[in-house]
Amino acid sequence: MVELVLVAGIAASIFVGFNIGGSSTGIAWGPAVGAGIIKKATAAALMTGFVFLGGMTVGRNVMDTLSGDIITIEISLAAGVAVLFFIGLGILIANIFGVPVPTSMTTVGAIVGLGLATGTTNFETIGWIISWWVVTPIIGFWIGATIGRYLYPELNRRFEIKSSEGSLLALDRSGSVPKPALGPNTTYQELSGTVVVLIIGCYMAFSAGASNVPNAVAPLVSSGALEPNTAIIIATVAIGLGGFTIARRTMESVGSELSDIPLLAALIVMLTASTITTALSWIGIPISLVMGSVMTIVGLGWGRATRPVTAREVIRGDTDTEVAMGALTAEPDAPVTQIGEAESEAALDAGDLFNPRAVMKYVSMWIIGPSMSTLLAYGFFTLVPFVN
Template sequence: MVETVLLVGIVASIFVGFNIGGSSTGITWGPSVGAGIVTKTTAAAIMTFFVFFGGWTVGRNVMDTLSEGIITIDLTLSAGVAILFFIGLGILVANIFGVPVPTSMTTVGAIAGLGLATGTLNYATIAEIISWWIVTPILGLWIGVLIGRYIYPAINRRVTIETSDGPLLALDREATIPSPTLGPNTTWSELGTTIVVVIIGCYMAFSAGASNVPNAAAPLVGGEGGLDVDVAIIVATLAIGLGGFTIARRTMESVGGELSDIPLLAALFVMATASTITTALSWIGIPISLVMATVMTIVGIGWGRATRPVTVREAVTGDTTHEIAVGAIVTDEQEGENAPPIGEAESDEVLEGANLFNPRAIIKYVSMWIIGPSMSTLLAYGFFTLVPGVA
């Protein structure tokens, strides 16, 4: 019987990890693939490695919280399998609505539902987690505002991310010892910016592994007949990698299409900021959604760049006639123009440009952050109340 439950759990874990890989790989590598810096296959391979690295190291702290911190009893194998079912259901609902899955939040909600049904919920831990869910989007928003208002325009004036035709590197066979050299159309600037883009992508993949591997692995760890932690991490990583090599190929093409038409340089700022927030919280054992920090940083950068025509004094007093252009970053990048100094009006081209993000999409994303964990909590509570023997 235990073997059967474990087999069902492994299948459920693979399903969850597969869908995580599809969504997180697209978010992590979509901008780089779209810019032609890496191929989809290369992106999936790098993603798999760094997801494993993040899950094997920092992700263990999150696994401890999920398996032991939220409830005051050990998570049994049968209860873990049921929780994986609710995570999968949350993924399905999010896919129906066409938004990235708040997997970490859905996982916490399902485990909290178990704790409520059995009277074992650790209220102090769950309160700390929820408080970080409130702080994280605010933090991502305001860091994004500072970047968009003060840092991005200065970097955008000096840095151009180039992509030339042909291979980035070639092999010089005319030398005594064949050695790598720049490709026929590659410049040192292009090589340097490409390396930076890839490093930031690896960092975000690491962050995704730290926050997402525990969601697919933790429910299978502990209890009689459960998997060893190391084995569970490997299973979850392989499932995420499989999703990266398959369904993520489509998401890498379409990522950002609904939410934002963000330039690659701005996307790198978003990736670095969201990854840092997510990794830091994962390090202290807080299950957090990488998507949450990513979305709000995009909004923050757009708003920060848009408010440059308004000085701090004008913002406080309300004494300004300057028009705010939320699509300033997009138009800036497309036109190759420098941003005017703070306090000066934007050009007509910027004011007439496309919006950076779709407000309707933002509302839908934020709604899912509330609906996802709430639904999983209620469903898990009802299930474990009606079938107490599973817990």
């Protein structure tokens, strides 16, 4: 019987990891694939490798929080399988509505539901986690707004990634020993830009592993059914499988709202969200990549759109400036205006940087997702106490 429950638990972990891989791979590598810098299969392979590194290193801290700090008892094998079921259900519901689910928040909610049903919730830990859930969107918005208002115009003028025809690198066979050289049409700017894109993609994959690998297996680790190393390998394989299959579609659409903004802005969002997520994972806080990504996008748009007004006008509210994507897609050679100066017409009429309704849908899921998983888990473990 125990073996059958364990098989069911591993199957649930694989299902959760598979869906995580489908969404996270698109977010991490969608911009690079969309720009023609990397192939989908290569992106999935890099995703798998760096997810493993993230889960094996920083992810262990999140694993400890999820498996031992949220409630004061060990999660039994049967209860762990039930928790994984609610996590998978949350992902399924989010996929039906087309919203990237905050998996870490859903996982915490399901474990809290178990704790409330058994009277074993560690409210001090929960308060610490929730406080970071509140602060993280503010940090992402503030970083995005600062970059958008003060740095982005100059970055947009100086930094441009182009993909030339032909291979990026070639072998120079003119000497006695072949050595790598630039492709026939490759420039040093293109090479350096490509390297930056790949490094940031790998960094985001590492961050995704640190935050998401524990979500797929922590309940089974807490029960003692799986050793941490074995659990991390199972989660990595499942996430990699999702990356090689269902993520191909998400990479085509660049996985999220990142598909609607320029590559430079997408890289800024990826770097910011990955850094926030990795830092919080390091201190053991379960956090979602989506949370940092969405609010950094909003901050970038707000910061760029408010350049035509002064800080005093912004604080007083003496402006009706609209957030426009056109401000981020201005031609690289266009003159960079000073803060408070009017932008050119061509720079401000390309459409919205973000859809406020979409942002509200994301934010609502950050509240509804963990709340629903908590309520469902609480009801289940109250009615079926034998799995505790």
